Amino acid sequence: MLRKLREDKSFQGTTLISPTLLFMVGLLVIPLILTLVISFGSRAADGTVIYGFSFHNYVRLFGISTECTGGKTICFDPTYARILSRSLSLAFNTTVLAILMAYPLAYFIARAPSKKRNTFLFLILVPMWTNFVIRVYAWMMLLRTHGVINGVLGWLAGLFGIDFTPFEMLYTQGAVLVGMVYEFLPFMILPLYTSLEKIDLSLYEASADLGASPIRTFLRMTLPLSMPGVVSGTILVFVPVMGTFIVSDLLGGRQIVLIGNLIQNQFLIARDPTFGSAASIILMIMTLIVTYFYTRKFGLSEEIVGI
């Protein structure tokens, strides 16, 4: 055994990855198969699963309902389709906003003197020391009708003698978007920084030397050379935003239901694990499709591994 370990390279490899492999099979592959199996079953009256092979959970997710008014046997119920499209568009908006906000910052850090870069990166990571849920609660304090932002605005309005009615900011789509961008911005900044920092400064000089204005240098050098970072950042932001439910739960209230909230509800409140499982599978498939086409267009890079 020991001798084999010394001499057989592939056996060494297998041995080294086996703990992770066991972990992944036990806690990812098997549960995933279970989820898939459950999603084809149906719910018993007491909330347990009756195993079977039926697509009715999926059909229901896409809006074909059998509980109709007016005597029809089949009709369109857009509730779940809306949740799906809302989740997709929110994830898309969050990603775009995160790119727009992270890019200048990442560029600034990448071009800062090397001594300062670590300080800046450290500052970006500092908020992550605080628990995620607590930070979302902090946003609630800021956004509430009688919260910090409205308080400050009201005080300013009072100074200038203007009538002020507090803005309704909490429990809106906007609040969820702000929360999501805030939450996932570091995951966009870091891969962008990594790819921007790798660009050799002499390439910028060569570009200028050959007659490119700063804007053209950005479009022809900086942007294409930082695409690996944009792709990695997008995956690191888009995928978790699709699945998360805490931000929308706290900042969106009951109004903004995302697919993550739907899954949580089905398992914990409605006690219909079959429908929840179907929603989970659909979430996974949607995410896979988006990332597949995205990475096929722009290529998967080493940055995603670097984080």
Add this chain to the structure above:
Amino acid sequence: MSEFSVELRDIVKKFPTPEGGEVFAINNVSMQIKNGEFFSMLGPSGCGKTTSLRTIAGFEWPTSGEIYIEGEPMGHRPPYLRPVNTVFQSYALFPHMSVAQNIAFGLEMEKIPKNEIKRRVAEVLEMVKLTGMERRSPAQLSGGQRQRVALARSLVKRPKVLLLDEPLGALDLKLRKEMQLELKALQQEVGITFVYVTHDQEEALTMSDRIAIMQGGNVLQVGTPVEIYERPNCRFVADFIGETNFLEGEVRVVEENRVTVHIPVLKTDIIGTKAEPLSIGEQVVVSLRPEKTRIIENKVNMENCFQGTVLNTAYIGSDTRVFVDLGGVSLRIWEQNKISTLDPEAYYERNEQVWVVVMPENALVLHAG
């Protein structure tokens, strides 16, 4: 049109130091580079040659002074508006573009029609012998090929002046020698002014029409390779270019170009040639090139004939390097091996008593310090 392709007038460049002070990268440099000239800036690292080149390219702006290209003051004009192109030491090829795209980039920036770009790219690829490599990516090229792409990318723009920052520095010796000749031939073919930065004196001597020797942010001497080697104007240049022996002494007599210098360690006088104005009593050094100093076996009735002992010899094929002690100073002397023989008598041996002779015109008298 101006007589000069590039002119640097009183250029000073200071950089801030991390401690909050300032450091001079260029300390008042003036240079005039003629049209169609192969002009080299040569000096040890930190002498300001690269900074000078970068101020011409526009990557750095001088703290004071002005740069003229084709007679036009450049002021704070950014690099993309200057009629010069640079070949970078690291080549700086665009990794996400093919060879052809790299070369076409500069022409696209000039908004030249597609057909003409295609024609000019093909033309320049032929010139640098890279036809057929159009679709390769820079990562798939050897060092020498990358160097040619970098050159082609600049040449295709037909700049008035081509700036080259140690472009052969990353190549191995054999390839470097090949490229030296090729670059020189190319420069003569296209007739563009080349401003070439290097720390390799042989490279500068091989290729240049004129060389500027720089040190500590100053230009010490500008001249043809022959002038620089045969008539260095100061101790640093004599020492930096080639090898030489220095004898320290004091001026006794000055008659036109002939100078008599008393050398205290030898307790005798040496007659030399002055390269710069000297006055009697001044402290000077006499520069004796190893290949221009001769060893003979018997005393002759000539000026500058000194007795010495062979300390050591090193046979290196074409030459034998002989180290001779003159009593207090040792001289490096290179004896050319002009006769093919195995006879040990033909070569000097350790502890052999010899005489060293220097012709007065080969003993260059320079200011000390």
